[in-house]
Amino acid sequence: MHARVELIAITPDAEKLIETAGRTCYDSTPKAKPNSARDFIANIIRNGHHSVLEHACATFRITEASRSFTHQLVRHRLCAFSQRSQRYVDEKSFAFVEPESIRQEPEARRLFGEFLNEAKDAYGRLQELGISNEDARFVLPNAVQSEIVISANFRQLRHIFCVRCDRHAQWEIREVALQMLRIMKKEAPSVFRDFEINEETATAHTPFWS
Amino acid sequence: MHARVELIAITPDAEKLIETAGRTCYDSTPKAKPNSARDFIANIIRNGHHSVLEHACATFRITEASRSFTHQLVRHRLCAFSQRSQRYVDEKSFAFVEPESIRQEPEARRLFGEFLNEAKDAYGRLQELGISNEDARFVLPNAVQSEIVISANFRQLRHIFCVRCDRHAQWEIREVALQMLRIMKKEAPSVFRDFEINEETATAHTPFWS
Amino acid sequence: MHARVELIAITPDAEKLIETAGRTCYDSTPKAKPNSARDFIANIIRNGHHSVLEHACATFRITEASRSFTHQLVRHRLCAFSQRSQRYVDEKSFAFVEPESIRQEPEARRLFGEFLNEAKDAYGRLQELGISNEDARFVLPNAVQSEIVISANFRQLRHIFCVRCDRHAQWEIREVALQMLRIMKKEAPSVFRDFEINEETATAHTPFWS
Amino acid sequence: MHARVELIAITPDAEKLIETAGRTCYDSTPKAKPNSARDFIANIIRNGHHSVLEHACATFRITEASRSFTHQLVRHRLCAFSQRSQRYVDEKSFAFVEPESIRQEPEARRLFGEFLNEAKDAYGRLQELGISNEDARFVLPNAVQSEIVISANFRQLRHIFCVRCDRHAQWEIREVALQMLRIMKKEAPSVFRDFEINEETATAHTPFWS
Numbered sequence: 062m063h064a065r066v067e068l069i070a071i072t073p074d075a076e077k078l079i080e081t082a083g084r085t086c087y088d089s090t091p092k093a094k095p096n097s098a099r100d101f102i103a104n105i106i107r108n109g110h111h112s113v114l115e116h117a118c119a120t121f122r123i124t125e126a127s128r129s130f131t132h133q134l135v136r137h138r139l140c141a142f143s144q145r146s147q148r149y150v151d152e153k154s155f156a157f158v159e160p161e162s163i164r165q166e167p168e169a170r171r172l173f174g175e176f177l178n179e180a181k182d183a184y185g186r187l188q189e190l191g192i193s194n195e196d197a198r199f200v201l202p203n204a205v206q207s208e209i210v211i212s213a214n215f216r217q218l219r220h221i222f223c224v225r226c227d228r229h230a231q232w233e234i235r236e237v238a239l240q241m242l243r244i245m246k247k248e249a250p251s252v253f254r255d256f257e258i259n260e261e262t263a264t265a266h267t268p269f270w271s
Numbered sequence: 272m273h274a275r276v277e278l279i280a281i282t283p284d285a286e287k288l289i290e291t292a293g294r295t296c297y298d299s300t301p302k303a304k305p306n307s308a309r310d311f312i313a314n315i316i317r318n319g320h321h322s323v324l325e326h327a328c329a330t331f332r333i334t335e336a337s338r339s340f341t342h343q344l345v346r347h348r349l350c351a352f353s354q355r356s357q358r359y360v361d362e363k364s365f366a367f368v369e370p371e372s373i374r375q376e377p378e379a380r381r382l383f384g385e386f387l388n389e390a391k392d393a394y395g396r397l398q399e400l401g402i403s404n405e406d407a408r409f410v411l412p413n414a415v416q417s418e419i420v421i422s423a424n425f426r427q428l429r430h431i432f433c434v435r436c437d438r439h440a441q442w443e444i445r446e447v448a449l450q451m452l453r454i455m456k457k458e459a460p461s462v463f464r465d466f467e468i469n470e471e472t473a474t475a476h477t478p479f480w481s
Numbered sequence: 482m483h484a485r486v487e488l489i490a491i492t493p494d495a496e497k498l499i500e501t502a503g504r505t506c507y508d509s510t511p512k513a514k515p516n517s518a519r520d521f522i523a524n525i526i527r528n529g530h531h532s533v534l535e536h537a538c539a540t541f542r543i544t545e546a547s548r549s550f551t552h553q554l555v556r557h558r559l560c561a562f563s564q565r566s567q568r569y570v571d572e573k574s575f576a577f578v579e580p581e582s583i584r585q586e587p588e589a590r591r592l593f594g595e596f597l598n599e600a601k602d603a604y605g606r607l608q609e610l611g612i613s614n615e616d617a618r619f620v621l622p623n624a625v626q627s628e629i630v631i632s633a634n635f636r637q638l639r640h641i642f643c644v645r646c647d648r649h650a651q652w653e654i655r656e657v658a659l660q661m662l663r664i665m666k667k668e669a670p671s672v673f674r675d676f677e678i679n680e681e682t683a684t685a686h687t688p689f690w691s
Numbered sequence: 692m693h694a695r696v697e698l699i700a701i702t703p704d705a706e707k708l709i710e711t712a713g714r715t716c717y718d719s720t721p722k723a724k725p726n727s728a729r730d731f732i733a734n735i736i737r738n739g740h741h742s743v744l745e746h747a748c749a750t751f752r753i754t755e756a757s758r759s760f761t762h763q764l765v766r767h768r769l770c771a772f773s774q775r776s777q778r779y780v781d782e783k784s785f786a787f788v789e790p791e792s793i794r795q796e797p798e799a800r801r802l803f804g805e806f807l808n809e810a811k812d813a814y815g816r817l818q819e820l821g822i823s824n825e826d827a828r829f830v831l832p833n834a835v836q837s838e839i840v841i842s843a844n845f846r847q848l849r850h851i852f853c854v855r856c857d858r859h860a861q862w863e864i865r866e867v868a869l870q871m872l873r874i875m876k877k878e879a880p881s882v883f884r885d886f887e888i889n890e891e892t893a894t895a896h897t898p899f900w901s
Contacts, residue, residue, distance in 0.1 A: 070288045070326070078280045078330060082353040082420040085332070088360040109644075115351030116280070116422040118328050120288065122295070129777070129829060132758070138768035141325030141424065143292040147759070147833070148861060150298040160826040169820045176813040176830050183806040190799045195861060196790040199759060200806050203777070204829035210292040212326040214351065214422075224529075231778060231825060270690055319854075338552070339567070339619060348558035357549070357623070358651060370616040379610045386603040386620050393596040400589045405651060406580040409549060410596050413567070414619035434739075441568060441615060480900055490708050490746070498700045498750065502773040502840040505752070508780040535771030536700070536842040538748050540708065542715070561745030561844065563712040570718040630712040632746040634771065634842075 063158050063233060064126035066240035068119060068248065075117035075215070076102060076251050083113040102251040106269050114216040114252060119245065122210050123237055127158035129203040130233045134211065137221055141212040148195040153185050157204040158233065177204060215252050218245060219271035222256055226265035239263060273368050273443060274336035276450035278329060278458065285327035285425070286312060286461050293323040312461040316479050324426040324462060331451055332420050337368035339413040340443045344421065347431055351422040358405040363395050367414040368443065387414060425462050428455060429481035432466055436475035449473060483578050483653060484546035486660035488539060488668065495537035495635070496522060496671050503533040522671040526689050534636040534672060539665065542630050543657055547578035549623040550653045554631065557641055561632040568615040573605050577624040578653070597624060635672050638665060639691035642676055646685035659683060693788050693863060694756035696870035698749060698878065705747035705845070706732060706881050713743040732881040736899050744846040744882060749875065752840050753867055757788035759833040760863045764841065767851055771842040778825040783815050787834040788863065807834060845882050848875060849901035852886055856895035869893060 072078060080098040083105055084090045093101075105113050123134075128147075135142050157177050163169045180202050187197040213221065218241065224230065225238035242265055245253045255267040282288060290308040293315055294300045303311075315323050333344075338357075345352050367387050373379045390412050397407040423431065428451065434440065435448035452475055455463045465477040492498060500518040503525055504510045513521075525533050543554075555562050577597050583589045600622050607617040633641065638661065644650065645658035662685055665673045675687040702708060710728040713735055714720045723731075735743050753764075758777075765772050787807050793799045810832050817827040843851065848871065854860065855868035872895055875883045885897040 069291065070282055070284075072280055072328070072330075073283055074280075081279065081332075082330070082351075082422075085353045085418055085420050086356045086359065088355055088418075112351065113353055116330055116353070116420065118282070118422075120282075120292070120326055122291075127829065128762070128833075132762045132765070135762070135765055136772070141292075141322065142766070143295045143323055143326065145298055146296045149296065158829065160822075160829055162822055162826045163817070163829070166820055166822070169817055169822055172813060172816055172820075173830065176809065179806065179809055180832070183802060186802055187793070187799055190796055190802075192790075192792055192796070192799055196792045199757065199788065199790055199793070199834035200803065200832050202810070202830050202832050203758075208295055208298075210295050210326065212292075212328075212424075337619065338623075342548070342552045342555070345552070345555055346562070352556070368619065370612075370619055372612055372616045373607070373619070376610055376612070379607055379612055382603060382606055382610075383620065386599065389596065389599055390622070393592060396592055397583070397589055400586055400592075402580075402582055402586070402589055406582045409547065409578065409580055409583070409624035410593065410622050412600070412620050412622050413548075489711065490702055490704075492700055492748070492750075493703055494700075501699065501752075502750070502771075502842075505773045505838055505840050506776045506779065508775055508838075532771065533773055536750055536773070536840065538702070538842075540702075540712070540746055542711075561712075561742065563715045563743055563746070565718055566716045569716065628715055628718075630715050630746065632712075632748075632844075 064130065064237045065124045066237055066244065067122045068244050069122050069210070070120035071248055072117040072119070075249050078116055079113055079215070079252070082116045083110070099251040106255060111216045111219070111271055114219065115214040117215045117249070118212055119215070119218065119248070120210060120212040121241055122208070124208045125156065125158070125206050126209070126237060127204050127233060128207050130237065131207045131209050133231065133234050134209065137217070139213065139217045142209060144209040145207050147198040147201060151194055152198060152201060152205065153181065153188060155181065155201065156206045157202070158206060159204070161232070177202065215249065216271060219253070222265060223267065223271050226256070228262060228264045235263065239265060274340065274447050275334045276447055276454065277332045278454050279332050279420070280330035281458055282327040282329070285459050288326055289323055289462070292326045293320070309461040316465060321426045321429070321481055324429065325424040327425045327459070328422055329425070329428065329455065329458070330420060330422040332418070333447055334418045335366065335368070335416050336419070336447060337414050337443060338417050340447065341417045341419050343441065343444050344419065347427070349423065349427045353420045355418040357408040357411060361404055362408060362411060362415065363391065363398060365391065365411065366416045367412070368416060369414070371442070387412065425459065426481060429463070432475060433477065433481050436466070438472060438474045445473065449475060484550065484657050485544045486657055486664065487542045488664050489542050489630070490540035491668055492537040492539070495669050498536055499533055499672070502536045503530070519671040526675060531636045531639070531691055534639065535634040537635045537669070538632055539635070539638065539668070540630060540632040541661055542628070544628045545576065545578070545626050546629070546657060547624050547653060548627050550657065551627045551629050553651065553654050554629065557637070559633065559637045562629060564629040565627050567618040567621060571614055572618060572621060572625065573601065573608060575601065575621065576626045577622070578626060579624070581652070597622065635669065636691065639673070642685060643687065643691050646676070648682060648684045655683065659685060694760065694867045695754045696867055696874065697752045698874050699752050699840070700750035701878055702747040702749070705879050708746055709743055709882070712746045713740070729881040736885060741846045741849070741901055744849065745844040747845045747879070748842055749845070749848065749878070750840060750842040751871055752838070754838045755786065755788070755836050756839070756867060757834050757863060758831070758837050760867065761837045761839050763861065763864050764839065767847070769843065769847045772839060774839040775837050777828040777831060781824055782828060782831060782835065783811065783818060785811065785831065786836045787832070788836060789834070791862070807832065845879065846901060849883070852895060853897065853901050856886070858892060858894045865893065869895060
């Protein structure tokens with residue numbers, strides 16, 4: 062396990078809000094009962110009326126993830142992102158992500174570790190030569206850790222989980238997506254119940270594509 | 272005053288969240304202090320780093336507004352909407368919006384009132400003849416009231432206020448936008464402080480276009 | 482058949498462009514052959530790599546469609562729209578859309594026709610009383626014809642066809658979507674081949690949800 | 692000059708299309724004349740009616756640009772992107788971008804060149820040890836060249852030019868944005884005329900923020 066995922070904000074009483082918004086369409090507000098959100102949301106997901114899920118949002122902080130990962134993540138365009146900037150931040154003490162396949166192969170691991178040290182060294186020496194952070198960063202490898210805050214509505218989160226918890230997804234983004242999914246299953250069980258997590262393969266799937 | 276606007280959800284501690292997300296970019300989290308959000312956000316707005324404002328959202332319920340208004344409102348594309356459906360809802364007892372210019376001209380007002388009654392009558396008679404709601408609604412005028420729930424992030428709200436609180440905006444959407452702005456000024460003063468409301472002209476402006 | 486749909490712009494050589502963009506991802510440009518776009522695109526659609534389809538766009542002019550229809554259409558948010566404005570345009574000679582269910586029921590048809598005449602009359606009399614077009618339009622019914630120009634990329638068009646050519650879609654938007662689909666099947670057969678049109682039910686479906 | 696920018700597709704007769712779409716709003720199609728697009732578009736830009744510019748699109752291929760650059764570029768969310776994948780493509784013969792500040796400082800240049808060679812070496816050795824491309828890429832530095840195809844509508848292009856041709860923009864993305872702007876000024880002069888290029892500072896500005 063590499064990246065760390067932390068929920069830092071979420072729409073309060075999100076499932077009730079979704080029900081409230083959704084019932085506006087059918088003028089069925091009087092049918093809302095203390096426990097009616099679960100069935101209402103299950104229906105919405107089955108019927109493909111997913112726009113209603115957009116009223117609720119969640120914000121995550123992701124740390125100890127590589128720049129490879131963030132470059133993939135920000136390709137999701139219906140989200141808000143704030144990412145640690147390699148232009149403005151001094152990265153001379155960077156940490157890095159080591160892929161499992163490298164960790165398990167001693168020769169690869171030695172080589173990888175040495176190279177990352179050389180990268181750190183090159184970055185520091187460029188700084189000493191007066192090169193600005195925004196140009197010195199050109200030597201920083203993909204493995205360098207970044208930090209990113211992402212906000213997305215629940216419909217978009219479902220889409221991210223469909224695409225990124227699949228077995229074809231790259232391992233680092235799949236690990237992050239799975240952690241996000243686990244959190245969302247606790248926070249809004251009715252909205253994410255249909256995603257079944259396969260612990261063995263570290264994937265998740267739903268019959269209701271989003 | 273016609274439409275009613277009610278805040279039904281907002282990101283908790285929104286200004287702190289914006290500061291937290293924004294400081295990620297500069298790795299300046301340690302500089303966050305109990306009261307530092309206000310200045311941090313003022314800087315962000317001045318510098319045009321508005322994407323950080325996207326992490327916080329608000330949801331409004333708008334009622335007693337016309338279908339003219341909703342047709343305009345849903346043209347804003349970076350929002351989530353759930354609207355009372357004229358396909359699914361029986362509108363035989365509809366209420367309507369009366370423009371001020373019509374209200375103040377007795378002959379226009381009489382004519383307008385009579386016509387709206389005829390519209391209600393035509394709708395009801397079509398229903399009695401077995402026409403479905405989704406086809407009977409073809410007689411419903413723009414004046415008929417609708418109900419809509421809108422969610423938008425704070426950056427998009429700023430954009431809506433720039434465009435819709437301006438004197439060129441149509442009066443009904445301007446009234447709604449102004450009500451939303453008044454609410455946001457209370458809920459997130461640091462994010463909306465720069466909008467100055469002119470009570471006389473019922474408009475609002477900011478030097479920082481969004 | 483009511484609304485008229487006309488293609489007024491499309492990305493030139495769109496399928497080749499999609500192939501060109503898509504092959505960038507795999508560095509497989511040398512594999513592009515004069516006739517390779519068809520298979521390349523079929524693969525992309527099967528694999529769900531639909532973002533590549535976003536590089537090509539089409540623009541349609543839709544006329545003789547009701548305001549009910551346009552209010553639905555503009556709910557698609559990943560498109561560009563330019564619509565005839567009832568604020569700026571004088572609608573005193575409006576044409577209107579008559580639903581089939583009303584057309585086939587003589588009493589409903591008579592009632593509907595008379596009501597539309599009253600609406601035209603009310604609008605004209607409000608104008609004569611000095612009411613501006615933007616306020617007089619409050620009497621205009623949903624049946625009044627509008628005109629709208631829509632631009633969308635091919636991925637979004639596929640989504641619109643999935644949602645709006647389905648049997649649950651409202652008849653007017655389904656008719657428009659089907660006309661758009663027929664045009665796209667001619668213009669970019671590789672991208673829309675998988676949509677099968679059922680002439681009897683006036684619907685269309687694909688196994689590859691978009 | 693580093694990155695190369697090539698226009699590979701554009702909406703045919705884009706300015707006429709924009710005029711056509713825009714005149715729909717005002718029902719002023721009869722006022723369109725062979726040479727009326729220029730003034731019509733100038734008005735639209737002055738008045739802030741920029742949504743009309745979304746009907747026209749352009750597609751660029753950008754090569755010989757760094758991964759630092761692409762990570763920034765894809766943060767623009769209202770575009771379509773297809774990028775050379777470091778998961779699928781073998782990068783053992785990568786080329787790289789050398790910042791000007793490094794090129795001009797002999798010691799920095801030597802160090803930078805050596806380090807890039809070590810990176811290439813490390814990548815190749817990881818491959819030989821059986822590490823997949825998607826994991827070996829963790830050693831690839833930001834300087835490694837990528838290739839990306841971007842499509843955007845004219846409104847979004849104006850926004851990119853506002854933000855990225857400014858003196859605060861990072862030099863590589865500013866160079867690319869300026870090249871794109873030069874191309875667009877030739878292809879659609881009425882839409883981009885208001886951007887003034889300052890050759891000395893390699894920046895561009897417009898009085899009409901987009």
